[in-house]
Amino acid sequence: MKCPGLCESQRLEILLENALFLETTKWKVPCFVESAIKGTDISPTQYEQTVLWMEGLNLRFQFYPETFGLAVSILNRILASVKAQVKYLQCIAVTCLYLAAKTNEEDEIIPSVKKLAEQSGCMYSSAEILRMERIILDKLQWDLYTSTPVDFLNTVRICD
Structure with a gap:
């Protein structure tokens, strides 16, 4: 994001304020x-x-670090929003990674749901993962993206 007429410190401040605003409005963490x-x-x-x-899994599928950060963010938001059972935790997690990949990765990098289910080693079918995808999207009102720690690091790196 270029900010014409602003010095680098003002530009950095604007970028960080935008990321902080997103974080404060959407960020949730599970409470132990x-x-x-x-x-x-x-x-x-x-x-x-x-x-x-x-x-x-993120490393196995060679996804970006940003994809992993977003997947954990989605996982945290869903665990803070619903009463999940431990028996569904792997299904929720692999679905969060799949949703993050669909958000951040190039289409040709994203595996099919069947391949994801097989290579992840989770004991869930592609139909169960797709059902969980719908549940997560509904619970998060289709708003998956929030600022992650990786976004803050990238913002500072851009302005260096």
Whole structure:
């Protein structure tokens, strides 16, 4: 984003303010109460293992780092919004990664849902992943994008 007539520090300030505004209006994080995410049976360890698994999938499919950041952001927003059960956590996670890839990646890089289900090693069918996709989109009102930490790093790097 070019800001004609502004010095670099003013441009950086505008870019960071825009990212902060997006973050404050949309960013949600799951709240851990006692030994689980509030309203769920998902423990911090299960959450951490799921995020690490998503990172491995992101590397396997050679997605951008921004895709992984967005996938975790979508996961956090959905876990903060619904009472998810641990038995659906992998399905939710792989669907979040799929949605993030559809948002950030080139079409030829995005695997089919069937290939994603097979290569991810999750025990869900492509139909279940597509059903979860619809649920997530509905719960987030089709608004997937929010500022991620990667966006802040890219903003600072652009202005250097």
